[in-house]
Each structure stands twice: as structure tokens, then as C-alpha cells.
Amino acid sequence: MDSFSATPLVVLAEQFAALPGIGMKTAKRLAFAVMDMPKEQAEAFAEAILNARSRIHECPICCNLTDAEECEICSSPKRDAGTICVVEGPKDVSAIERTHEYHGLYHVLHGHISPLDGVTPENLRIAQLLQRVQTGTVKELIMALNASIEGDATALYVARLMKPLGVKVTRLAFGLPVGGVIEYSDEITLYRALENRMEL
Amino acid sequence: MDSFSATPLVVLAEQFAALPGIGMKTAKRLAFAVMDMPKEQAEAFAEAILNARSRIHECPICCNLTDAEECEICSSPKRDAGTICVVEGPKDVSAIERTHEYHGLYHVLHGHISPLDGVTPENLRIAQLLQRVQTGTVKELIMALNASIEGDATALYVARLMKPLGVKVTRLAFGLPVGGVIEYSDEITLYRALENRMEL
Numbered sequence: 001m002d003s004f005s006a007t008p009l010v011v012l013a014e015q016f017a018a019l020p021g022i023g024m025k026t027a028k029r030l031a032f033a034v035m036d037m038p039k040e041q042a043e044a045f046a047e048a049i050l051n052a053r054s055r056i057h058e059c060p061i062c063c064n065l066t067d068a069e070e071c072e073i074c075s076s077p078k079r080d081a082g083t084i085c086v087v088e089g090p091k092d093v094s095a096i097e098r099t100h101e102y103h104g105l106y107h108v109l110h111g112h113i114s115p116l117d118g119v120t121p122e123n124l125r126i127a128q129l130l131q132r133v134q135t136g137t138v139k140e141l142i143m144a145l146n147a148s149i150e151g152d153a154t155a156l157y158v159a160r161l162m163k164p165l166g167v168k169v170t171r172l173a174f175g176l177p178v179g180g181v182i183e184y185s186d187e188i189t190l191y192r193a194l195e196n197r198m199e200l
Numbered sequence: 201m202d203s204f205s206a207t208p209l210v211v212l213a214e215q216f217a218a219l220p221g222i223g224m225k226t227a228k229r230l231a232f233a234v235m236d237m238p239k240e241q242a243e244a245f246a247e248a249i250l251n252a253r254s255r256i257h258e259c260p261i262c263c264n265l266t267d268a269e270e271c272e273i274c275s276s277p278k279r280d281a282g283t284i285c286v287v288e289g290p291k292d293v294s295a296i297e298r299t300h301e302y303h304g305l306y307h308v309l310h311g312h313i314s315p316l317d318g319v320t321p322e323n324l325r326i327a328q329l330l331q332r333v334q335t336g337t338v339k340e341l342i343m344a345l346n347a348s349i350e351g352d353a354t355a356l357y358v359a360r361l362m363k364p365l366g367v368k369v370t371r372l373a374f375g376l377p378v379g380g381v382i383e384y385s386d387e388i389t390l391y392r393a394l395e396n397r398m399e400l
Contacts (some may be wrong), residue, residue: 008252015245019233026221032291033219034249035256042253045215046246049234052208053242056235065235067208091232160332192337 001044008100009035010200061123061132063108065090067166073106080104082139084132086158088112089147096144107132121157129158133165209235239324261332263325265290273306280304281340286329286358288312288346294361298343304342307332313357321357331356333365343371 002103006160009031014148016025034042058064058065059071060125062084066072083104093106112164132138159169174192176185185193209231217227233240258264259271262284266272273279273293284306287293293306314326331381332338339360344352361367374392376385 008255010247012248012252015248018237018241018245018308019230021226021229028294029221030219031252032289034252035290037218041218042249045218046249046256047213048208048212049242049246049249051233052212052231053239055208065209089232090235091229093229151252 001136015064027045032044046159058108058110058125061128061175062106063110063128064106065108078103081137082128083142084140085142085144086129086155087144088151088154092144107141109145109154110153112145112148114150126158126161130161132161138167139172140168143169145171149176202380252369258308258310258325261328262306263310263328264306265308278303280281282313284332284338284340285328285342285344286355287344288351288354292344304340309345309354309358312345312348312354314350324354326358326361330361333362333367338367340368340370343369345371347374 011032012034013024013027014076015027016022017024021102022030034045037045037065055067056065057067059066059068059074061070061074064071064073066109080103084106084107085096085102086107086109087096088109088110088111096102096106099121107125109126111119111124113119113121113124113145129141133141141158143158145155156170159171162169167175172198174189175191175196176189180189182190205222207275213224213227213231214232215227216222216230217224222230225307225314234245237245255267257267259274261265261270262276264271268275280303282330284307285302285304286307286309287295287296288309288311290308296302296306307329309323309326309329311319311320311324313319313324329341334342341358343355343358347354359371362369373396374389375383375396376389376393380389381388
């Protein structure tokens with residue numbers, strides 16, 4: 001019996017609530033915000049959603065999201081084609097690019113192997129990676145998957161598949177995060193940091 | 201040089217970031233979520249925005265948002281037409297309806313008087329309220345504006361305008377919130393609670 005019985009507003013709030021990390025209360029607030037904005041802005045918002053969905057697709061080489069035929073990184077002559085950094089999702093590419101220290105190419109798997117969620121190797125972009133490695137220009141694959149059980153399992157699966165092709169397979173180092181406090185570190189991180197200790 | 205150079209994705213993230221309480225980091229996460237959802241869902245999302253904006257308008261009587269010709273509350277014969285609760289926004293109507301204790305009508309001002317932000321009485325739905333009160337069926341106006349300087353000023357302004365018409369003007373009680381701890385209450389709330397003390 002309040003303004004939320006105005007159905008289009010309920011529908012809009014439910015759409016917001018379907019996004020990750022947005023609860024129903026925030027979703028209602030956002031729906032009201034859409035009502036408060038100038039009409040042109042609301043239309044631009046809707047347009048942006050449709051545009052992103054229709055114009056963005058996976059790069060045929062690295063499977064990252066792009067609106068170009070091939071993504072900027074794959075088509076850049078400045079990148080080292082001998083190294084491919086394998087990641088779970090496009091967000092990981094953004095994160096690694098922010099370091100400004102990696103100059104090779106990427107390969108986005110779009111997930112990790114997780115039989116419980118019905119995700120098998122066939123659901124990931126592993127076949128595309130195999131094809132890239134088989135062309136022969138790739139010298140090293142850096143597995144930059146999340147430090148989770150599924151991430152580790154996926155990295156191992158991919159490594160076992162690629163090694164016979166004569167490519168070097170590495171993975172990100174484990175250890176204390178920069179600024180990390182030993183007292184508050186979990187035991188597995190600490191164990192890995194000890195195991196991978198380096199000479200000063 | 202990452203997937204965020206895919207312009208439609210940047211545009212979409214910026215649209216999300218324009219919403220209140222959504223920073224650029226969350227906005228990017230939400231933009232990626234839109235890319236992850238089934239295409240039909242993304243289209244339904246865009247549709248929901250356009251639908252809400254085209255079908256929802258202000259009720260000609262109470263100025264609350266509705267998709268009907270007149271809102272459900274105004275058109276309900278069960279509501280007491282002698283009492284109008286004056287609020288700042290549609291969200292306040294939702295909040296008061298949740299108490300299930302109020303059975304009168306509402307009037308949504310769509311803001312509060314705030315000369316610094318360029319909001320004068322003419323920008324609010326005060327003329328519409330005046331018209332409703334002038335019809336003569338209204339006996340009481342309950343000012344349920346926020347307990348801010350602007351809310352108080354708006355309530356006073358409206359009260360001074362309406363009283364000559366012979367209508368009773370009340371406002372919400374101030375005091376300790378239910379479950380409120382005296383130790384942690386601010387002095388103004390405590391002062392108001394003392395001032396409005398009731399006999400047991």
C-alpha cells in the first residue's frame with residue numbers, strides 16, 4: 001500500500017537486487033535514485049546496459065572482454081607475445097595491468113574448474129589457450145589464478161595439459177602481503193612465506 | 201590497456217557510479233556483473249529502467265510516485281481523508297506505511313526548503329497541499345519531516361501557511377528511539393526527550 005506497490009518500481013528494484021552485493025533495501029534506494037535523475041540520464045543508463053551487452057564480446061585470441069575486433073592488449077605490438085598470463089576473469093586483467101609491471105599477453109579462462117557448480121574444463125576457455133600454445137610462439141604461461149582450492153586445481157589441470165607442449169608453466173608467488181603483519185597472518189600464508197623464503 | 205578500455209563498459213560503470221552510495225570500484229564490479237548475466241536479464245534490466253521512468257509519475261492528489269492514475273492510498277476508501285501526513289519523499293511514505301499504524305492520507309513535498317541549494321517553497325509541492333487543505337475535508341496535518349534544520353524550517357513554513365485555514369497542524373514526537381541507550385544519546389535528543397516527558 002505504499003509507493004512500492006507501483007509495480008514498475010518494484011521490478012526495477014528487483015533488477016538492482018539481482019546484482020551481486022546489492023540487497024533489497026539498497027535496491028529500493030537505487031530505484032528511487034533512478035526516479036530522481038533527469039529523464040535523459042535514466043535513458044542513457046538503460047542505453048549503456050544495452051550497448052555494453054551488444055558491443056562487448058570476448059577477444060577471439062585471449063577471451064578478455066573488448067569492444068574492438070581484437071582486444072587492445074592482443075593487438076598491441078609492444079606486448080611480449082612469448083608470455084601469457086592465465087587469469088580467471090577480466091577483473092584480474094585489470095588488477096594485473098594496474099601494477100604496470102607486466103608486459104606479456106593474457107588469457108582469460110572465465111572461471112575455474114568446480115565440479116560441484118557444474119563447471120568442467122569444457123566450460124572454460126582452455127581449448128582456446130591450448131590452441132595459442134600450439135602455435136609455438138609462447139614460451140611461458142604464468143598461472144595467476146586465485147589462491148583458492150578451485151584456483152589451485154584449475155592451475156594444476158592447465159599446467160599438466162600444457163607442459164607436454166614444451167612450454168614453461170609458472171604461478172604467482174605466495175607470501176606475506178606487502179604491509180602484512182606476521183601476528184595477524186593466517187598459518188597457511190605464513191607457512192608458504194617461510195617455505196618460499198629468500199636470501200637477503 | 202585493460203578490459204576497461206572497452207568503452208561501453210566504462211560508460212556503463214560511470215552510469216552506476218552516478219547512483220548514490222556507489223563508488224567507482226563498486227560501479228566497475230556491477231558493470232562486470234551485467235556482462236556476466238544472461239543477455240535477456242540485461243535487456244530486462246534496461247527495460248525496467250525505461251519502464252519505471254515512463255510509467256511512474258506523481259499522483260495528482262498527494263504527489264507520491266505511482267503507476268496508476270491516482271495512487272493506491274489516495275484512491276482507497278478505507279483511508280481517513282481527514283488526516284494528511286506531510287513527508288519529504290516517497291521513501292518516507294514507505295517507512296510510515298511499514299508501521300501499519302497510520303490510516304490517513306499523505307502529501308509528498310519532494311524535498312525540503314533549502315535556500316543554499318536553491319530549493320524554495322515554489323520548488324516543493326506546497327501549492328498542491330494548500331489546494332487540498334482549502335477543499336475543507338482535511339482536519340489535521342501531521343508534519344513528518346526529517347529532524348534536520350531544513351526539515352524543521354519546512355515544517356514551520358507549511359504550518360504557518362496552513363493554520364489560518366483552520367486546520368490542526370501537528371508534528372512527530374521527538375525522544376529516545378526505542379531500544380535507545382541514554383548513555384549514547386546525543387544531548388539534543390536527550391533534551392527533547394526530557395522536555396516531552398510523559399506521566400507514568
